[in-house]
Amino acid sequence: xxxxxxxxxxxxxxxxxxxxxxxxxxxxxxxxxxxxxxxxxxxxxxxxxxxxxxxxxxxxxxxxxxxxxxxxxxxxxxxxxxxxxxxxxxxxxxxxxxxxxxxxxxxxxxxxxxxxxxxxxxxxxxxxxxxxxxxxxxxxxxxxxxxxxxxxxxxxxxxxxxxxxxxxxxxxxxxxxxxxxxxxxxxxxxxxxxxxxxxxxxxxxxxxxxxxxxxxxxxxxxxxxxxxxxxxxxxxxxxxxxxxxxxxxxxxxxx
Amino acid sequence: xxxxxxxxxxxxxxxxxxxxxxxxxxxxxxxxxxxxxxxxxxxxxxxxxxxxxxxxxxxxxxxxxxxxxxxxxxxxxxxxxxxxxxxxxxxxxxxxxxxxxxxxxxxxxxxxxxxxxxxxxxxxxxxxxxxxxxxxxxxxxxxxxxxxxxxxxxxxxxxxxxxxxxxxxxxxxxxxxxxxxxxxxxxxxxxxxxxxxxxxxxxxxxxxxxxxxxxxxxxxxxxxxxxxxxxxxxxxxxxxxxxxxxxxxxxxxxxxxxxxxxxxx
Ligand SMILES: Nc1ncnc2c1ncn2[C@@H]1O[C@H](COP(=O)(O)OP(=O)(O)OP(=O)(O)O)[C@@H](O)[C@H]1O
Ligand SMILES: [Mg+2]
Numbered sequence: 117x118x119x120x121x122x123x124x125x126x127x128x129x130x131x132x133x134x135x136x137x138x139x140x141x142x143x144x145x146x147x148x149x150x151x152x153x154x155x156x157x158x159x160x161x162x163x164x165x166x167x168x169x170x171x172x173x174x175x176x177x178x179x180x181x182x183x184x185x186x187x188x189x190x191x192x193x194x195x196x197x198x199x200x201x202x203x204x205x206x207x208x209x210x211x212x213x214x215x216x217x218x219x220x221x222x223x224x225x226x227x228x229x230x231x232x233x234x235x236x237x238x239x240x241x242x243x244x245x246x247x248x249x250x251x252x253x254x255x256x257x258x259x260x261x262x263x264x265x266x267x268x269x270x271x272x273x274x275x276x277x278x279x280x281x282x283x284x285x286x287x288x289x290x291x292x293x294x295x296x297x298x299x300x301x302x303x304x305x306x307x308x309x310x311x312x313x314x315x316x317x318x319x320x321x322x323x324x325x326x327x328x329x330x331x332x333x334x335x336x337x338x339x340x341x342x343x344x345x346x347x348x349x350x351x352x353x354x355x356x357x358x359x360x361x362x363x364x365x366x367x368x369x370x371x
Numbered sequence: 372x373x374x375x376x377x378x379x380x381x382x383x384x385x386x387x388x389x390x391x392x393x394x395x396x397x398x399x400x401x402x403x404x405x406x407x408x409x410x411x412x413x414x415x416x417x418x419x420x421x422x423x424x425x426x427x428x429x430x431x432x433x434x435x436x437x438x439x440x441x442x443x444x445x446x447x448x449x450x451x452x453x454x455x456x457x458x459x460x461x462x463x464x465x466x467x468x469x470x471x472x473x474x475x476x477x478x479x480x481x482x483x484x485x486x487x488x489x490x491x492x493x494x495x496x497x498x499x500x501x502x503x504x505x506x507x508x509x510x511x512x513x514x515x516x517x518x519x520x521x522x523x524x525x526x527x528x529x530x531x532x533x534x535x536x537x538x539x540x541x542x543x544x545x546x547x548x549x550x551x552x553x554x555x556x557x558x559x560x561x562x563x564x565x566x567x568x569x570x571x572x573x574x575x576x577x578x579x580x581x582x583x584x585x586x587x588x589x590x591x592x593x594x595x596x597x598x599x600x601x602x603x604x605x606x607x608x609x610x611x612x613x614x615x616x617x618x619x620x621x622x623x624x625x626x627x628x629x630x631x632x633x634x635x636x
C-alpha cells in the first residue's frame with residue numbers, strides 16, 4: 117500500500133482540483149474539495165446518493181459555473197472547445213436521429229478529424245464495443261445496454277485526454293453491467309485514457325478503480341482516498357476484494 | 372415458420388376486414404336510406420354519387436372536369452401551404468432561438484393567431500382582389516400558425532442532456548443549433564406540417580366556396596346554389612380522396628426523412 121502511494125505521487129498530474137466549492141444559491145453542495153487526477157489512471161469516486169457527484173463533474177467540465185476554487189487541466193482552465201474531454205452522462209445521450217455509426221462519428225466530425233482518421237477510429241471503437249452488426253441502426257431500435265455502448269464508443273472515439281463517466285451502468289441489470297465493466301477495463305488498458313468514474317455502487321468502484329475517492333454526504337468533501345492495487349482481472353469473491361469493499365462500505369456508513 | 376406466415380396473413384386480412392366493415396356498412400345504410408326513406412328525396416345514394424364522380428372525369432361540372440377542379444385546388448394548396456411551411460419553419464425557429472425575436476414578435480403573433488381564417492376572406496379580397504393571390508393568402512394564413520407553433524415547441528423541448536453531450540463533444544453554439552437543436556425538431560416540423568395540411572385544405576375549400584369560379588370547394592358551393600345535391604356530395608367525396616392522398620404523401624415523406632423516429636413501423 118505504501119509503495120503504491122509513492123507510485124501515485126510520482127505520476128504526472130492531469131487534473132488539479134483546488135479548493136473547489138459549489139453552491140446552488142444557499143445550498144452548499146461541494147465544500148472545499150482538493151485532489152488530483154493522474155494521467156492514465158482509473159479513478160473511481162463513490163459517494164451516497166445526492167451528495168453532489170454529478171455536480172462535481174458538471175463543475176469540472178464547466179457545464180456549471182463554480183462558486184470558488186480552481187480546476188486546471190494540463191495547468192490550464194478547462195475549455196471544452198480546446199480540451200478533448202469525453203463525458204458519459206447518467207442519462208441516455210445518443211442522438212436519436214443518427215445511426216450508431218454516425219453517433220460514434222459525431223465528436224470526430226466536430227473536432228475536425230480527417231476522414232481517414234475518423235473512419236479508422238470508428239472501426240476501432242465499434243469493434244471494441246461489439247456493435248459492428250448494428251452500425252446502421254437508430255437508437256430507438258437498440259436496447260439500453262447497446263445504447264450505453266454507443267455512448268461509450270463515442271466517448272472513446274476522439275481519444276480523449278480525460279474520460280468522465282457518471283454512473284453509466286446505474287440503470288443496467290447486473291449481468292450486463294459485469295460485461296460492460298470488463299469491456300471498459302479492456303478499452304481503458306488499450307487506449308491508456310484517463311478515466312474518472314462516478315458511482316454509488318461500492319462493488320463497482322472496487323472492481324474498476326485504481327484509486328477510490330470516498331465522498332461524504334452533502335455538502336461533499338473527500339472523506340478518504342484509497343489506493344486499490346488488486347491484480348486484474350479482479351474477483352469479487354476474493355477475500356482481499358471483499359475486505360476492501362467492506363472498508364469502503366464502513367467509510368460510507370459512518371459519517 | 373409455415374404457421375407463422377399463415378398467422379400473419381390471418382392477422383392482416385383480419386385488419387382489412389375490420390377496416391372495411393364499417394365503411395361498407397355505412398355505404399349500404401346510406402344506399403338503403405336513399406332508396407327506401409324520405410332521405411331519398413333530399414339526397415342521392417352513394418352509387419349515384421360515385422357514378423357522378425366517374426362521369427365528372429369526362430363531363431365538366433360547370434367550367435371544368437373534376438380533375439381540373441382538383442388541380443386548381445391543388446395548386447392553391449401547394450402555393451399557400453408551401454410558403455406557409457417555409458416561412459412557418461423560419462418564424463418558429465427564430466422564435467425559439469432568439470430572445471430578441473421572441474420579445475418582438477411573439478405578442479403580435481399571439482394577437483393575430485386567434486382570428487379565424489374565414490374572417491380574413493373579405494380583407495384578402497380587398498387586398499389581393501378576387502384572383503388567385505387572395506386564395507393563396509387564405510391557405511397560407513390557415514397553415515402558417517400550425518407550423519410555426521409546432522416548430523417553436525420543438526425547439527423548447529430539445530433534450531438538455533443531448534445539448535450537454537454535444538457541448539462535451541466540442542460543439543460551438545452554431546454547431547449546437549445545426550447539429551442538435553434543429554435535427555431534434557424534425558418530428559415537430561412534420562407534425563406541424565400534418566396539422567397545417569388539414570388546415571390548409573380546409574382553408575382552400577372555404578376560400579373557393581366564397582370567392583371562386585373553379586376548384587373542389589366551388590363545386591360544393593355551386594351544387595348548393597343550384598340545389599344539386601349530387602354535385603355537393605361529389606365535391607365532398609372528391610375532397611375526402613384529395614385530403615387522404617395529400618396526407619398519405621406527406622406521411623411517406625416523413626417516413627423517408629425521419630426514419631429514426633418511427634419505431635419498427
Ligand atoms: N442545477 C441545480 N440547481 C439546484 N440544485 C441542484 C442542481 N443540481 C443539483 N442540485 C442539488 O445538488 C445536490 C447534489 O446533486 P447531484 O445531482 O450532484 O448529486 P449526485 O451525487 O449526482 O446524486 P445521484 O447519486 O442521485 O446521481 C442535490 O441536493 C441536488 O438537489
Ligand atoms: Mg448524479
